[in-house]
Amino acid sequence: MTKTAGITWGAASARRLDRQFLAMSARTGTPVADVAGAMLGVHAQVLSAAELSVGLRTDGVTRADVRGALWPTGSPSAPPPPSLVKTHGPRGTVHLLPARDLPMWCAALPAIADGPGSFPSGVRLTREQAEQVVSAIGDALDGTFLTIDELGEEVVARTGPWAGDLVMPAFQTMWPRWRQALHRAGQSGALSFGPNRGRKVTYTRPPHFAPMRSEEALRLLVRRYLHAYGPATPQHLARWLAAPPGWARALYDQLAAAGEIEPVDFEGTPAWVVAGDTVFPGGSEQEDLLRGVRLLPYFDAYLIAAQPRELLFPGAAYRRALAGGQAGNFPVLLVDGVAAGVWHQRRRGRRTTVTVEPLGRLTSRQRRELAAQAARVGEVLEAEAELVVGEVTVGAHA
Structure with a gap:
């Protein structure tokens, strides 16, 4: 294939940082949904990490702004619709997604080829049963907030006793069969997370929408992925989506044949960008x-999606900031576009201690910038931050 002039790691990183609001924060007043959209979703298994991912990219935003976008307050009889939705996104993990993007996500994600099932046949839901469960979840959650136990009762009542069979080993107990479809219900637009009820998680149904056609949604998702994180190979896309590499290659072939993406030389390797999107910063x-x-923070979208990983995590950073090659398990100190340390924050009441472990010597300018970043962490979390430069003693995902 014909490739454009070679694109360096530095040029690709500079453009990615710019498009991710990491080179320059989004201005005050920028909707948090716009930032989440530019990131292609915000990993939110730990909500405080998601709040930091958005807040560190946006001037003046705090965790209250993120939660207000997720669960806006207003008239009890007619609450305003959310602009962000917390649900199951790429890789089946919990993400914050712009509500306006649900037609794409909820058509594209269910269309991604599945790998081999992790449950034996006597435990695994059949395709028909999974469809029944997803439909039951959507019906049960429409216009209300339910805990997992309350939702389970509704699902079993709408499907049958088989859905409630305790067959799934989980955390020294057994979960009912229907919970296999929980992430699929989120990816299909039947379920999202509501605000906690005390210490209990609640679920609701996101705003109704008309999904796109699956083929159209997949093509749009790939173009948006390449806009945010390109140049990228099919293998990079497959890793980001936890999809089979062969499936990703076939999808790239379809878009290339349609003239929607084009090849480039990226550090001597064939990769792809959106057609015509070949201008990269230099000098x-x-x-x-x-x-x-x-x-x-933990599992920041940039750390997960920016490839090749060995260039983002060079030398000692690959050993210190990754867990078996997996990104996201440690919050990362980024210096001049590459991982250069790890950090951790521990909150006590209205104060939080931000401990940063650089892997090399920081200049006076970089130390001042680090202090400003630590202070910003405190602002986002609505706490007073204290910066400590020293060894991070907690393990991965602590």
């Missing part, structure tokens, strides 16, 4: 976009 512009100190 002083590239240096300005890369320069700076940034703190990225």
Whole structure:
């Protein structure tokens, strides 16, 4: 295939940081849904990490703004619709997704080829049973908030006793069969997370929408992925979506044949960008976009999606900031566009201690920028931050 002139790691990183609001924060007043959309979803298994991912990219935003976008307050009889939805996104993991993007996500994600099932045949839901469960979940959650136990009762009542069979080993107990379809219900638009009821998680149904056609949604998702994180290979897309590599290659072939994506040379390797999206920063512009100190929380979208991983985590960073090659298990100190340390924050009441472990010596300018980033962590979490530069003693995902 014909490739455009070679694109360097520095040029790709500078453009990614710019498009991710990491080179320059989004201005005050930018809707948090716009930031989440630019990231292609915000990993939210730990909600405080998601709040930091959005807040560290946006001037003036705090965790209250993120929660207000998820669960807006208003008239009890007619609450305003959310602009963000907390649900199951890429890889089946919990994400914050813009509500306006649900027609794409909820058509594309169920269309991704599945890998081999993890449950034996006597435990696994059949395709028909899974469809029944997803439909029952959507019906049960429409216009209300239910805990997992309350939702289970409704699902079993709408499907049959088989859905409630305790067949799934989980955390030294057994879960009912229907819970296998929980993430699929989220990816299909039948379920999202509501605000906690005390210490209990609740679920609701997101705003109703008309999904796109699955083929159209997949093509749009790939173009948006390449806009945010390109150049990227089919293998990069497969890793990001936890999809079979062969399936991703076939999808790239379809888009290439339709003229929607085009090949480039990326650090000597064939990769792809959106057709016509071949302008990358260079020279002083590239240096300005890369320069700076940034703190990225657990499973930040940039850490997960930016590839090749060995260039994002060079040398000692690959051993210190990754867990068996998996990104996201440690919050990362980014210096001039590459991982250069890890960090951890521990909150006590209205104060939080931000401990940062650099893997190299920081200049005076970088130390000042680090102090500003730590202070911003406190602002997002609505706490007063204290910066400590030293060893991070907690393990991965602590």
